[in-house]
Amino acid sequence: MSSTPRNTAQRDRDRARIKATRANCHICGKKIDYTLPHLDPNAFVVDHIIPLAKGGADTLANKAAAHRECNSKKRARIVAPIIRRSGSLT
Numbered sequence: 001m002s003s004t005p006r007n008t009a010q011r012d013r014d015r016a017r018i019k020a021t022r023a024n025c026h027i028c029g030k031k032i033d034y035t036l037p038h039l040d041p042n043a044f045v046v047d048h049i050i051p052l053a054k055g056g057a058d059t060l061a062n063k064a065a066a067h068r069e070c071n072s073k074k075r076a077r078i079v080a081p082i083i084r085r086s087g088s089l090t
């Protein structure tokens with residue numbers, strides 16, 4: 001891991017570029033309302049196609065538009081514990 005701080009100016013630029021394309025959500029394929037406030041579940045967020053934690057690059061090529069909710073569901077799926085349904089142990 002590098003100790004260099006993330007380049008937030010670059011990140012803002014990538015975000016603006018993705019927003020300018022008015023792309024559909026890359027997770028569910030539906031339209032994104034780019035005018036929604038950013039905390040709205042359907043608001044636009046920048047998603048990493050390959051998560052940074054899995055070695056994805058923090059570059060425009062690895063970023064795509066997504067709904068906030070789709071993005072958090074995707075994250076939940078990656079970290080969700082496996083819930084086993086156990087029967088009676090008698």
Ligand SMILES: [Zn+2]
Nearest residue numbers: 025028067070
């Ligand atoms: Zn979506």
